Amino acid sequence: MQTKPEDPALVENTRTFLEHLARQMPGISENDLRHVTNSLADTRLDALAQINTRRPLLCLPTEILQIILSLIPDAIVTGSKWTLRPIWHMDVKETAMLLPVSRTCKRLREVALGCPALWTSIAADSQPISKMSLQRSRNLPLKCLLQKIISRRRSDDDDDEDPPPMVVEVPESSRIRELQVFTNSTDFLSQLSTCSLPALESLSVQLLDRSPLMSTPTIMLSKEHVPELRRLCLITPTLSPDCHDVLASLTHLALRPRGMSYLLPMIPAILRGCHSLESFHLEIPLGPYKPPNPSPSTSPDISSCPRLRRVCLLRTDNELASSVLSFLPPDRPNLTIQLLSLYYKTEPPSRSITLHHAVPSDISRLSIGWVPSVPKTSSSNTYPWGMTACGSQRVLRASMKSLGELVDLLRPSDSMPLSDTRELWLTDIFYRGRNGVPSPENAAYLRSFIAEMPALETVVLANHFRTFYANDDAMTLHLLPDAREATSRPQITTLRIVFGYGPLAWPDIPKPESNVVVDFANILSELESGAYDYLEHFVLEVPSTAQVNWGHVQALRAYFKTTEVRVTDCPPHMVLPDYYSEPEAWPDARPWPFSLW
16 A cells, blocks of 8 residues: 555654653653553554455455355364265355454454354354354354264173163254264164254264164154155164155255165165155265075055156175166156166076166167276276266166176167267276276277267377376277277277376375376377277376376377367366266365266
8 A cells, every 4th residue: 555645744743653652651640641542442443353364364345254164164073974976965164264364353253253054063062162153153053063072881790771761962053954863872862853953954863872773763753744855864873664654755865884785775765755856865885795585565656756857876795776866757757876896696696687778778878898997995996897878868877797697688678778978988998908997808898889880089198097007008099899800890080099097086185106108109000900990189297297208199190180188187088977966065176087977
């Protein structure tokens, strides 16, 4: 801010006045000195306020500052057992992180206290902060976290008297819209189910239970207590099929049970009551168990889930998957299905149970390739093959043990879903060498599979995860049709090679010590052979950290009509339909399979 001409004189006059005041202080009465002190303190605060108004941050509009403050609180971590969290899961924020900001200066305090939405996350185990947040949130709906962990263990010396009844205290229960419960007490859970929560729309319950696996706890909910409940996530406990009134109004349901033997017969009964259900998420925990034989049951009423548009099944067998998918209306548009870590039961053999009704009838874009292990879960991947198939009315994502099992999903006997496929992504399988994937047998299988796509125009060789050891291998086009052996000339005209390593490619592990080397020597020799002379357009997408042999890129121009090079640090992905996104999803740029939808 520019200084006005009178400002130097004003500053000098102020200094002179203060010096004169200091000399006169011995003769001023105590009462007058208090008045002078108060006046000087007020003047000091006004001066500091003027200084703050000239700071760049505090000069921003109030709306912008409120957005900045909303990004400060972190999510409260409760040790959730989800491998892939349901995307409608909403985190409770640690509003205590806003307290230092609200006490920094008058301007930030006014901004923080003037935005009640900043204080709507309540952690009931922190009473002073909770009470303050309840006051500052005014009358807005609340997101609340209840944690109840009981550490006392009964010993032989304990008397046989029953413990006092547990009292569940829910702050401002009439205002709670989203509630997360984290407990190891079934008694606490039973008491909670009787609490009146008239505004509750989303409920997430995680029970740390030590009971036998065959006796999964069941939670009972009633319309009287939760009349507005729409989204329900349960880890360990499951919902009783007898909650007919609550089931009928649910739009989102996520289950991660412990005892599959107990749960399997209940799933059809639960789904039959979910007349408004839009999203269903079922996750089987890690660990060996023998899937039980489902009891005979009547065929599901297709009209029972007429609005179901999103299904995610993790670590299920084909019988259970087929049972769940049978609740999907056959003509349901804009449908999304995920069958992750899907396997076929072997005892008894049941491979005859197919999942063809989950496959899009008109696949226009297809991605198939190698799926890496999820970080922090296991060192090896039991289900290494994954795919994404996009059609005009549905999307299917799946991961299985073998390429053959995966491809079988795309080969219904009554239709040809690959006849309209125009774009094919081959992910992390276009290298050949010491770490090369796939094996020669799978490579031959893929080539015959690609031959079933008569309308294929674009092939994308995508390197999303293998960049950590790709330098030991050589890129190759050997999965593409060989023009010298084909009975008819392939229709493929565009070749894209994309590298996904960048700041967002794999955030949970360190970056490699050396940059990725992009070398096309092997591809140049393959192009020179004439086996791929049908290719006309070439596109290369690499991150800024890649070391590209630009001499090879220049040599590639001789084999294509057009050559384009793009530098990007965002992992390239196959374009998905608009209906694939979930409006309630949180921002997440991680690549599949680490993001749910």
